[in-house]
Amino acid sequence: MRATRLEAFSDGVIAIIITIMVLELKVPPEHSPTDLLDVAPTFFAYVLSFLNVAIYWVNHHHLIHLVRRVSASVMWANLNLLFWLSLVPFATAYLGANHASSWSVALYGISAGLCAVAYYILRHAIACQTHDDPKVSQLHRCMLRKNRIGTGIYAVAVGTACYSRWLALALILLPAAMYFIPDREVEKLMGE
Amino acid sequence: MRATRLEAFSDGVIAIIITIMVLELKVPPEHSPTDLLDVAPTFFAYVLSFLNVAIYWVNHHHLIHLVRRVSASVMWANLNLLFWLSLVPFATAYLGANHASSWSVALYGISAGLCAVAYYILRHAIACQTHDDPKVSQLHRCMLRKNRIGTGIYAVAVGTACYSRWLALALILLPAAMYFIPDREVEKLMGE
Amino acid sequence: MRATRLEAFSDGVIAIIITIMVLELKVPPEHSPTDLLDVAPTFFAYVLSFLNVAIYWVNHHHLIHLVRRVSASVMWANLNLLFWLSLVPFATAYLGANHASSWSVALYGISAGLCAVAYYILRHAIACQTHDDPKVSQLHRCMLRKNRIGTGIYAVAVGTACYSRWLALALILLPAAMYFIPDREVEKLMGE
Amino acid sequence: MRATRLEAFSDGVIAIIITIMVLELKVPPEHSPTDLLDVAPTFFAYVLSFLNVAIYWVNHHHLIHLVRRVSASVMWANLNLLFWLSLVPFATAYLGANHASSWSVALYGISAGLCAVAYYILRHAIACQTHDDPKVSQLHRCMLRKNRIGTGIYAVAVGTACYSRWLALALILLPAAMYFIPDREVEKLMGE
Numbered sequence: 001m002r003a004t005r006l007e008a009f010s011d012g013v014i015a016i017i018i019t020i021m022v023l024e025l026k027v028p029p030e031h032s033p034t035d036l037l038d039v040a041p042t043f044f045a046y047v048l049s050f051l052n053v054a055i056y057w058v059n060h061h062h063l064i065h066l067v068r069r070v071s072a073s074v075m076w077a078n079l080n081l082l083f084w085l086s087l088v089p090f091a092t093a094y095l096g097a098n099h100a101s102s103w104s105v106a107l108y109g110i111s112a113g114l115c116a117v118a119y120y121i122l123r124h125a126i127a128c129q130t131h132d133d134p135k136v137s138q139l140h141r142c143m144l145r146k147n148r149i150g151t152g153i154y155a156v157a158v159g160t161a162c163y164s165r166w167l168a169l170a171l172i173l174l175p176a177a178m179y180f181i182p183d184r185e186v187e188k189l190m191g192e
Numbered sequence: 193m194r195a196t197r198l199e200a201f202s203d204g205v206i207a208i209i210i211t212i213m214v215l216e217l218k219v220p221p222e223h224s225p226t227d228l229l230d231v232a233p234t235f236f237a238y239v240l241s242f243l244n245v246a247i248y249w250v251n252h253h254h255l256i257h258l259v260r261r262v263s264a265s266v267m268w269a270n271l272n273l274l275f276w277l278s279l280v281p282f283a284t285a286y287l288g289a290n291h292a293s294s295w296s297v298a299l300y301g302i303s304a305g306l307c308a309v310a311y312y313i314l315r316h317a318i319a320c321q322t323h324d325d326p327k328v329s330q331l332h333r334c335m336l337r338k339n340r341i342g343t344g345i346y347a348v349a350v351g352t353a354c355y356s357r358w359l360a361l362a363l364i365l366l367p368a369a370m371y372f373i374p375d376r377e378v379e380k381l382m383g384e
Numbered sequence: 385m386r387a388t389r390l391e392a393f394s395d396g397v398i399a400i401i402i403t404i405m406v407l408e409l410k411v412p413p414e415h416s417p418t419d420l421l422d423v424a425p426t427f428f429a430y431v432l433s434f435l436n437v438a439i440y441w442v443n444h445h446h447l448i449h450l451v452r453r454v455s456a457s458v459m460w461a462n463l464n465l466l467f468w469l470s471l472v473p474f475a476t477a478y479l480g481a482n483h484a485s486s487w488s489v490a491l492y493g494i495s496a497g498l499c500a501v502a503y504y505i506l507r508h509a510i511a512c513q514t515h516d517d518p519k520v521s522q523l524h525r526c527m528l529r530k531n532r533i534g535t536g537i538y539a540v541a542v543g544t545a546c547y548s549r550w551l552a553l554a555l556i557l558l559p560a561a562m563y564f565i566p567d568r569e570v571e572k573l574m575g576e
Numbered sequence: 577m578r579a580t581r582l583e584a585f586s587d588g589v590i591a592i593i594i595t596i597m598v599l600e601l602k603v604p605p606e607h608s609p610t611d612l613l614d615v616a617p618t619f620f621a622y623v624l625s626f627l628n629v630a631i632y633w634v635n636h637h638h639l640i641h642l643v644r645r646v647s648a649s650v651m652w653a654n655l656n657l658l659f660w661l662s663l664v665p666f667a668t669a670y671l672g673a674n675h676a677s678s679w680s681v682a683l684y685g686i687s688a689g690l691c692a693v694a695y696y697i698l699r700h701a702i703a704c705q706t707h708d709d710p711k712v713s714q715l716h717r718c719m720l721r722k723n724r725i726g727t728g729i730y731a732v733a734v735g736t737a738c739y740s741r742w743l744a745l746a747l748i749l750l751p752a753a754m755y756f757i758p759d760r761e762v763e764k765l766m767g768e
Contacts, residue, residue, distance in 0.1 A: 005637065008200070008584070012591035015204035018278070020599065023212065025282040027289045036299075050278070054271045061197065079630045086594070086626070090601040097603045107612075200392070207396035210470070215404065217474040219481045228491075242470070246463045253389065392584070399588035402662070407596065409666040411673045420683075434662070438655045445581065 003067045006078060010060060013082045017089060018053045021046055024093045042096030045108075048173070049092040052112065055179045056085060056119065063122070066136060068129045077122040084118045087111055105168045106161035112172060113154035120147045150175035195259040198270060202252060205274045209281060210245045213238055216285045234288030237300075240365070241284040244304065247371045248277060248311065255314070258328060260321045269314040276310045279303055297360045298353035304364060305346035312339045342367035387451040390462060394444060397466045401473060402437045405430055408477045426480030429492075432557070433476040436496065439563045440469060440503065447506070450520060452513045461506040468502045471495055489552045490545035496556060497538035504531045534559035579643040582654060586636060589658045593665060594629045597622055600669045618672030621684075624749070625668040628688065631755045632661060632695065639698070642712060644705045653698040660694045663687055681744045682737035688748060689730035696723045726751035 024042055028035040060081075067074060091111035098104035127140035157171035216234055220227040252273075259266060283303035290296035319332035349363035408426055412419040444465075451458060475495035482488035511524035541555035600618055604611040636657075643650060667687035674680035703716035733747035 005583070005587075007197070009587050009591055009633065011197075011201050012204055012588055013595055015201060016208055016592055016595040018274075019205055019208040019212065020595065022278045022281060023215070023599070025279075027282070027285045031290050031293060031295075033295050047275075050275055054275075057201065058267060058271075075634060079634075082594075083623075083626055083630075086598045087601075089598060090603070093603045098607050101607060103607075103609050199389070203389075203393050204396055207393060208400055210466075211397055211400040211404065214470045214473060215407070217471075219474070219477045223482050223485060223487075225487050239467075242467055246467075249393065250459060250463075391581070395581075395585050396588055399585060400592055402658075403589055403592040403596065406662045406665060407599070409663075411666070411669045415674050415677060415679075417679050431659075434659055438659075441585065442651060442655075 002070045003064055006067070006070050006075065007061070007064045010064070010078060010082060011057070014053060014057050014060070014085065017085055018050060018057075021049055021053075021089045021092055024089070024096060041099045042093070045092045045096035045100075048095075048176075049088050051176055051180075052115075053085065053088060055176055056081075056115065059119075059179060063126060066130060066140075067126055071125075071129070073125045074122070074129070077118075077125040081115070081118040081122050084111070084115045088115065100165055100169065102161050102165045102168075105165045105172070106158045109154050109158040109161060109168060109172055112175075113151055113158065116147060116151040116154060116175070120144065120151065123147065146178065150178060194262045195256055198259070198262050198267065199253070199256045202256070202270060202274060203249070206245060206249050206252070206277065209277055210242060210249075213241055213245075213281045213284055216281070216288060233291045234285070237284045237288035237292075240287075240368075241280050243368055243372075244307075245277065245280060247368055248273075248307065251311075251371060255318060258322060258332075259318055263317075263321070265317045266314070266321070269310075269317040273307070273310040273314050276303070276307045280307065292357055292361065294353050294357045294360075297357045297364070298350045301346050301350040301353060301360060301364055304367075305343055305350065308339060308343040308346055308367065312336065312343065315339065338370065342370060386454040387448055390451070390454050390459065391445070391448045394448070394462060394466060395441070398437060398441050398444070398469065401469055402434060402441075405433055405437075405473045405476055408473070408480060425483045426477070429476045429480035429484075432479075432560075433472050435560055435564075436499075437469065437472060439560055440465075440499065443503075443563060447510060450514060450524075451510055455509075455513070457509045458506070458513070461502075461509040465499070465502040465506050468495070468499045472499065484549055484553065486545050486549045486552075489549045489556070490542045493538050493542040493545060493552060493556055496559075497535055497542065500531060500535040500538055500559065504528065504535065507531065530562065534562060578646045579640055582643070582646050582651065583637070583640045586640070586654060586658060587633070590629060590633050590636070590661065593661055594626060594633075597625055597629075597665045597668055600665070600672060617675045618669070621668045621672035621676075624671075624752075625664050627752055627756075628691075629661065629664060631752055632657075632691065635695075635755060639702060642706060642716075643702055647701075647705070649701045650698070650705070653694075653701040657691070657694040657698050660687070660691045664691065676741055676745065678737050678741045678744075681741045681748070682734045685730050685734040685737060685744060685748055688751075689727055689734065692723060692727040692730060692751065696720065696727065699723065722754065726754060 025039055025046065026042075028038050088111060091108045095104045095108045123140060123144055127137070127144065130136045130140070153171055153174050157168045160171060161168040217231055217238060218234075220230050280303060283300045287296045287300045315332060315336055319329070319336065322328045322332070345363055345366050349360045352363060353360035409423055409430060410426075412422050472495060475492045479488045479492045507524060507528055511521070511528065514520045514524070537555055537558050541552045544555060545552040601615055601622065602618075604614050664687060667684045671680045671684045699716060699720055703713070703720065706712045706716070729747055729750050733744045736747060737744035
């Protein structure tokens, strides 16, 4: 019952985060169609962040189903994740407003990386509760590895941003692609 | 249980989308009653979008009840719909700020059309799960046809906008009128 | 189950309406404590609207418990109420920005009156479903009368606003006071 | 069932409060990395308020589990708490915009203190319902004492702000630290 509560609150916060980002899409003061092009960078930043936050929502959903007991560490690890996710709208607005300049790409990569670390901490806190079930433990180990790879890619992206911002953006998209497909192992486990 | 989760998250996002549109109704800087008239175009754009999003909410509600299993394709088709719905507030603000100029009506029609396409994809993904029940299959076929007609009307509206923006707006209202009455077939099916 | 869904969505919209009003409390550009006084009218307008919307939430909650079946008329009457409630933040901001000028008080009264009418329509739609239970029918009749009185007071307040805005504001507070105490009859009925 | 409804609505409002605060993190108009430092005070104010509101959420959650019956006094005490929590985003924005000036720290302390008083009133209203269970009564007494200490610390912080704003800020952090760890007594009680 209490994991349901945690999930409902997280869903609420994630729903708000994903929706308020659209407020950054400001109507341009000029009225000609070409002025809409000014909104394009903010729009693409929004698409990227919508995708990322949606992936967190999907995976968070799978993860919370493995919670045995909402301990203090799980609760605060979850709030920590929500905190870093709540900064994504700022990083998105900054990326859009600066037309994906090197520094804004680096900041976006840092923001994405910190979310990945927070997600790692949350999964770790949940994994500690379930060392008795070998199948679930294996799943957590596998997902934690995937998470470390994703975090590493974000770190490389941040370092790359000052050389090539487009390469850095491509790297930032990589973990999203990795997580896009909901994990078959989790689904198999859920189905059993 | 998991379809409930999907519905709750979608409800949250739709509730936020429908409500943040009202933030575009800015208090005019001047204090005389006639200055309120400046808000009128934004107000009518808001009424139109509130109606459209409310119709999506009602129909989404009926649709989700037919979900057998929240597969990856259903989940992402749903997130895709939420993405296009989340752009409605921008199209609404643009329509209001430009006092329903040809181009702003066309953009609104494009936005409405893309939502309709996203809804089609979602229904199609859900319809694929239920080919065994002939009554539900028939319902899906009937609704998909209605959806295609609606999308077609939006396409015509976008094309019409550069000739007559008022005709285009009237066309944009047409699918809303088509969907306004919740489908008796769905209700009958639900009641059985 | 479906009344629960309606209530959850309404709760979401009302929660957002009640919270986004606080965004109107803008930080004054000057830093001295006396400049905070500029925020005072907006603050009092916020207090008034928070109280009003909270009362709607409480009464909506009691009302939805009496829904037998979420028919199309109940669903749209509910969405109609949410529409007029969603305009309260605008009326509140207008009242605050104009320092409770006659016209802004009248507009606030109109907004409050339209919400009351929408609530009347919703209760009427629900009352039509329950003519079989004499106790519930009596409750609805009693509440509809209370609602008519409240709407009448708002109408008088709008008319009074051009003579005395403070008297009009006092009148606007009256229905809130009438509804403040959750109805004992409903509670008694619920308890049985 | 009805305590669940109260909790769901409160969760919704708290989720929105915690998330809209991030809208104050405005993208600086200049594009160099050093300009991001201008956002730093608002960022730290956001961290402080996120922590405080999160603590209220966690404790509110524990508290609502002790509700026997959602009486009118509990409902309005809860709405009163939500009202004062809804002012936290304003106090946070004011603290950040004024770079933690003496007056803005005092205002933040006042805001935090009023939330603590509102929480006290809510717990008191709930405690009145459960005088029959000695264990729960003891728990309420213990928590009400903790709450009085917290409120006292906020009062001292407000008084201290005009002498030393940093000491005042440290004092404001103290009750947060006191509440950070979810109460073992509650958890023990829940576990029994």
